[in-house]
Amino acid sequence: MSKIIYICSKNKLAISTKEKLNRICKSLEPDNISCRQSKILVNSNIAYGVMNPENSILTHNNSILIGQLFENKDKEWERSSSGLLDGSFALFRDEKNQFEIVSDPTGSKTIWYYKDEEYFISSTSQRAIVMFLESFEFDRRVIPWMLSTGTLGPTLSWDKRLKKVAVDSSIILDKKKWIILEKSNPIEFKVSKKSDKEHEELLKESLTTTIKSLNLDFSKWRLPLSGGYDSRGILSLLYNNRKKDIKDLKTITWGLESSQYDKRGNAYIAKRVADYFNISNKYYYTDVSKEPIEKVINRFFLLGEGRIENLNGYMDGFFLWKKLYEDGVEGIIRGDEGFGWNRRVSSALQVRYINGCSLCSDFSNLKGYEFETQELPKRVLQKEGESLEVWRDRLVHEYRLPIFSAALSDLKSSYVDIVNPILSKKIVHQIRELPDNLRNRSLFEKIVDSISPKIDFATKNSTASFEKIFSQKNILNLMIEELTSKRAQKIFSKSFLEEVSKKAKEKKIYKIRLKKLKKKCIRVATNKGSKKNPPTTLDAHRLLFRVYLIIRMDAILTQDSNGGDGDK
Numbered sequence: 001m002s003k004i005i006y007i008c009s010k011n012k013l014a015i016s017t018k019e020k021l022n023r024i025c026k027s028l029e030p031d032n033i034s035c036r037q038s039k040i041l042v043n044s045n046i047a048y049g050v051m052n053p054e055n056s057i058l059t060h061n062n063s064i065l066i067g068q069l070f071e072n073k074d075k076e077w078e079r080s081s082s083g084l085l086d087g088s089f090a091l092f093r094d095e096k097n098q099f100e101i102v103s104d105p106t107g108s109k110t111i112w113y114y115k116d117e118e119y120f121i122s123s124t125s126q127r128a129i130v131m132f133l134e135s136f137e138f139d140r141r142v143i144p145w146m147l148s149t150g151t152l153g154p155t156l157s158w159d160k161r162l163k164k165v166a167v168d169s170s171i172i173l174d175k176k177k178w179i180i181l182e183k184s185n186p187i188e189f190k191v192s193k194k195s196d197k198e199h200e201e202l203l204k205e206s207l208t209t210t211i212k213s214l215n216l217d218f219s220k221w222r223l224p225l226s227g228g229y230d231s232r233g234i235l236s237l238l239y240n241n242r243k244k245d246i247k248d249l250k251t252i253t254w255g256l257e258s259s260q261y262d263k264r265g266n267a268y269i270a271k272r273v274a275d276y277f278n279i280s281n282k283y284y285y286t287d288v289s290k291e292p293i294e295k296v297i298n299r300f301f302l303l304g305e306g307r308i309e310n311l312n313g314y315m316d317g318f319f320l321w322k323k324l325y326e327d328g329v330e331g332i333i334r335g336d337e338g339f340g341w342n343r344r345v346s347s348a349l350q351v352r353y354i355n356g357c358s359l360c361s362d363f364s365n366l367k368g369y370e371f372e373t374q375e376l377p378k379r380v381l382q383k384e385g386e387s388l389e390v391w392r393d394r395l396v397h398e399y400r401l402p403i404f405s406a407a408l409s410d411l412k413s414s415y416v417d418i419v420n421p422i423l424s425k426k427i428v429h430q431i432r433e434l435p436d437n438l439r440n441r442s443l444f445e446k447i448v449d450s451i452s453p454k455i456d457f458a459t460k461n462s463t464a465s466f467e468k469i470f471s472q473k474n475i476l477n478l479m480i481e482e483l484t485s486k487r488a489q490k491i492f493s494k495s496f497l498e499e500v501s502k503k504a505k506e507k508k509i510y511k512i513r514l515k516k517l518k519k520k521c522i523r524v525a526t527n528k529g530s531k532k533n534p535p536t537t538l539d540a541h542r543l544l545f546r547v548y549l550i551i552r553m554d555a556i557l558t559q560d561s562n563g564g565d566g567d568k
């Protein structure tokens with residue numbers, strides 16, 4: 001997905017707006033590819049800039065849609081009367097009396113917005129808005145969320161003035177009154193009184209209908225194929241329903257070079273599945289880039305805007321995504337899905353933990369420090385009469401998909417478009433009607449088993465682990481040194497920084513001493529929590545990286561606000 005910034009002004013925009021948008025788009029470009037020319041429109045009091053625009057972008061007068069629709073392509077998507085649509089998209093509608101921004105059914109493409117007396121600005125990039133405003137106001141409320149979850153949390157942005165469009169919602173600007181109105185479809189889990197067989201048939205129908213609706217040139221798209229159910233399910237559905245259309249479809253898999261020979265791993269299993277369907281599968285290595293490690297990490301922060309901590313999948317310096325872009329790939333078909341968990345829960349703490357919604361108060365080494373108040377939004381809290389199991393799975397839709405999955409997609413969006421067919425409105429709504437015993441993926445897995453080859457599923461990941469990455473001396477030294485900077489001491493207390501640094505160094509020594517102990521002992525020593533019980537202490541290296549991420553993003557956004565000329 002290309003990145004876009006859209007400006008709606010109360011008055012006629014300055015002549016310099018086009019040049020400014022060009023400059024912003026240029027600043028958002030990855031530094032390891034040659035991007036397509038930015039798409040710029042300036043029309044009186046309306047303007048937008050699109051960085052690295054794809055051919056699939058839809059435009060109509062001043063309206064623009066980034067992404068893909070799962071509906072009739074002739075539908076008048078640009079008209080507000082069309083309502084909330086189905087697909088993987090970010091939509092910006094301009095009409096005579098109003099301007100509207102629309103999110104898709106699961107918030108897979110995050111949209112941020114800002115409003116003052118002069119401008120209403122919306123964008124898929126926080127950095128773009130900060131650049132246009134030429135100012136940055138750090139929101140300290142993100143600190144506890146980044147420390148406890150490795151994300152910005154349910155609703156926040158790095159800049160306190162920016163807001164996020166909620167899942168399956170629209171923000172409407174009344175141009176005359178210059179006020180905004182939010183419309184949103186609530187996320188409701190209501191079990192439908194149907195037999196298991198009826199639920200199965202309805203889910204099959206939703207999956208099949210969505211796959212048939214994909215309007216893609218498959219020769220220019222790639223299906224990431226792992227050893228799991230999601231991607232295998234998509235490939236099986238495509239093969240059974242679109243066999244003639246997908247003759248040019250290629251699959252890809254990635255991971256460490258050494259992982260491709262592990263018979264339990266994603267790479268080995270994916271190759272077997274692709275061979276079964278007689279479809280090409282290419283394996284990309286994601287071993288650590290030969291570039292300076294600081295450059296690799298900085299690229300990760302710039303492209304993902306520090307929304308998520310998952311550096312381990314991008315230690316190749318985004319070489320995989322550079323190669324796909326340079327090979328003419330327009331997009332990838334991801335297997336993100338909204339099915340529930342198959343793990344039992346007995347407490348609110350477990351519900352939050354498995355959805356990545358931990359609080360600082362949950363960890364002993366984050367207690368006692370004066371961070372900003374960390375509050376769960378009302379929509380994330382357990383509802384009256386709602387069981388722990390329903391709450392657990394509702395948080396997948398309310399929190400995990402729009403926070404974790406959307407942030408991971410955004411990391412790739414500067415290179416390729418991303419479509420999520422299993423997150424179609426039809427399928428998501430069907431999931432919300434399933435009883436507990438079917439919602440926990442069991443029904444989905446049964447359907448996939450019935451249409452896919454009898455090949456074992458992978459039990460081992462092919463990418464590097466956090467522990468392996470953060471135990472490297474050069475990475476640890478880089479992060480620990482940053483904790484001594486003036487910027488770090490402006491954000492955190494000296495005592496907190498010293499404690500984080502100390503524990504990170506101690507863990508490194510501790511792990512070396514325990515090297516010969518049994519795996520179970522090492523598991524305890526490195527503070528890995530079991531799948532059933534959340535850990536009581538946050539891993540020291542992971543905490544160090546989260547602190548480092550906060551410091552670096554403050555520096556990056558401050559620089560963005562100064563036109564890239566350094567800190568004020």
